[in-house]
Amino acid sequence: MNRxxxxxxxxxxxxxxxxxxxxxxxxxxxxxxxxxLTPVGAERAGNADGSIPPWTGGLQTPPPGYEVGxxxxxxxxxxxxxxxxxxxxxxxxxxRISGVSRAMLRQWPDSYEMNVYPSHRSCATPSWVYDSVRNxxxxxxxxxxxxxxxxxxxxxxxxxxxxxxxxxxxxMLNYLPHKITRQFAAAIPTRGGSFVPYxxxxxxxxNWTDPNATSAEDLNNISALYILHTIAPSRVAGNVxxxxxxxxMANGSRQAWSYSPGSRRVxxxxxxxxxxxxxxxDGMGTADSFGGYNGAxxxxxxxxxxKREAYIPYNNYRLGSPDLEYRDIVQTPHIDPDLVRHExxxxxxxxxxxxxxxxxxxxxxxxYIDEDSTGIVQAEIYDSRGEIWRLQEGYPTVAYEVPACVGxxxxxxxxxxxxxxxxxxxxxxxPINFFAEDLDAERYTPAAIRQMGTR
Numbered sequence: 516m517n518r519x520x521x522x523x524x525x526x527x528x529x530x531x532x533x534x535x536x537x538x539x540x541x542x543x544x545x546x547x548x549x550x551x552l553t554p555v556g557a558e559r560a561g562n563a564d565g566s567i568p569p570w571t572g573g574l575q576t577p578p579p580g581y582e583v584g585x586x587x588x589x590x591x592x593x594x595x596x597x598x599x600x601x602x603x604x605x606x607x608x609x610x611r612i613s614g615v616s617r618a619m620l621r622q623w624p625d626s627y628e629m630n631v632y633p634s635h636r637s638c639a640t641p642s643w644v645y646d647s648v649r650n651x652x653x654x655x656x657x658x659x660x661x662x663x664x665x666x667x668x669x670x671x672x673x674x675x676x677x678x679x680x681x682x683x684x685x686x687m688l689n690y691l692p693h694k695i696t697r698q699f700a701a702a703i704p705t706r707g708g709s710f711v712p713y714x715x716x717x718x719x720x721x722n723w724t725d726p727n728a729t730s731a732e733d734l735n736n737i738s739a740l741y742i743l744h745t746i747a748p749s750r751v752a753g754n755v756x757x758x759x760x761x762x763x764m765a766n767g768s769r770q771a772w773s774y775s776p777g778s779r780r781v782x783x784x785x786x787x788x789x790x791x792x793x794x795x796x797d798g799m800g801t802a803d804s805f806g807g808y809n810g811a812x813x814x815x816x817x818x819x820x821x822k823r824e825a826y827i828p829y830n831n832y833r834l835g836s837p838d839l840e841y842r843d844i845v846q847t848p849h850i851d852p853d854l855v856r857h858e859x860x861x862x863x864x865x866x867x868x869x870x871x872x873x874x875x876x877x878x879x880x881x882x883y884i885d886e887d888s889t890g891i892v893q894a895e896i897y898d899s900r901g902e903i904w905r906l907q908e909g910y911p912t913v914a915y916e917v918p919a920c921v922g923x924x925x926x927x928x929x930x931x932x933x934x935x936x937x938x939x940x941x942x943x944x945x946p947i948n949f950f951a952e953d954l955d956a957e958r959y960t961p962a963a964i965r966q967m968g969t970r
Contacts, residue, residue, distance in 0.1 A: 540675045545652035548674055554645035556674035557886040566859050573639025574913045583916050586946050589832035596630040613825040613883050615893040615906050622930060627852055631826055634858040638887035639918040640690045644670040662813050663763025668730050671889050679817030682865050685889040687809060692917055693724045694954040697947040700841060701938035703797045708847040713795045714747040720956045731762055738762040740959035744967055745795060755964040756794055764811040772961045781961045790876040799936040800927045807891030814875050815867035822863050827892045829858040831910035835923030839942045848933060861886045888920035905929050917949050
């Protein structure tokens with residue numbers, strides 16, 4: 516297997532399972548950030564054969580023709596695939612195919628394929644966030660058996676991680692702009708291919724990236740405020756959820772409320788967590804699968820398996836094009852593979868195994884985390900029998916006007932029932948507003964969502 520070489524001492528540290536606080540790294544180790552490591556801790560250098568280029572700052576300049584408020588123009592739209600991987604030739608590329616991609620090739624040998632393009636290390640973040648991340652390296656700590664983060668702020672709390680828990684917190688707390696709004700579509704096609712899109716509006720005030728905050732202790736244990744308002748189809752229109760996300764789950768769990776126009780009541784919603792069905796998912800996903808993984812990490816033991824090279828979805832501007840109708844994307848038995856761009860990148864492989872005497876419908880999860888964004892791009896999900904059950908995949912892009920490493924959609928395939936759910940599609944809904952400065956944290960209250968939730 517073609518693997519990234521890591522010293523045995525670092526591997527030993529990364530496979531350690533946390534039971535208490537993690538110490539921050541020494542200043543001389545943190546000094547690697549911005550040197551041989553990127554500002555968020557990825558390896559700055561490319562790989563041995565040049566198929567992964569060095570990171571040179573990422574994509575921070577919009578391409579010609581782009582104006583703020585438009586869907587993103589694809590900066591790599593003129594490129595053609597280098598090659599295509601399918602079920603017949605996959606062994607030729609076996610050392611660079613993830614478990615998720617291998618499962619897809621096995622599940623749909625006659626229709627699924629991977630178009631591989633030149634790799635671009637486009638991920639970028641504002642320079643002031645890099646300054647915070649550099650400080651996080653020497654002050655950030657995990658507390659309460661890994662259920663909370665101390666002292667860090669704004670970006671990855673652990674840019675030089677020493678264990679699996681630190682990697683999952685880097686995913687959950689990587690940078691997004693402070694105030695965001697969007698309208699998006701989701702689809703859950705039948706096995707025959709029919710679907711009625713769900714349309715929803717959501718917005719967030721992300722306290723973690725509030726430029727005025729100086730440390731985690733400034734946030735009153737709330738890392739983000741979130742509202743999801745479903746506006747179509749009519750049978751679910753008017754449903755609203757509100758979430759106050761905790762930063763230290765041991766000091767106070769996630770608080771959530773829901774409003775139903777049928778009852779005209781706001782109720783506490785403790786079921787918006789863990790393995791309870793996700794909102795508008797038709798039972799096709801769990802609450803903690805949104806965004807790859809979210810919420811308390813306390814039901815799993817977290818182990819870093821390895822760091823490796825893999826062909827993963829990347830720079831998927833085409834998939835988010837406003838020229839596409841949802842029917843162009845949502846096909847059977849999977850989305851149109853010709854719309855998905857794959858590139859070779861380095862990923863952390865992180866395994867979450869269900870702890871003894873705890874409960875979750877997912878007994879084991881294997882995540883593939885992009886080293887440049889520290890975000891989950893793919894995941895294998897196993898049931899209690901040890902059988903692979905679901906596959907998750909995200910489709911990253913860079914919002915170069917911010918800049919921020921984001922995505923245009925996310926999908927979960929259920930291999931047992933032959934269906935899937937895809938969410939976060941923006942094609943016909945307009946682009947994300949990353950500069951929603953008119954959002955007021957005071958509106959994220961149960962009373963406010965009752966007023967929103969009218970049919």
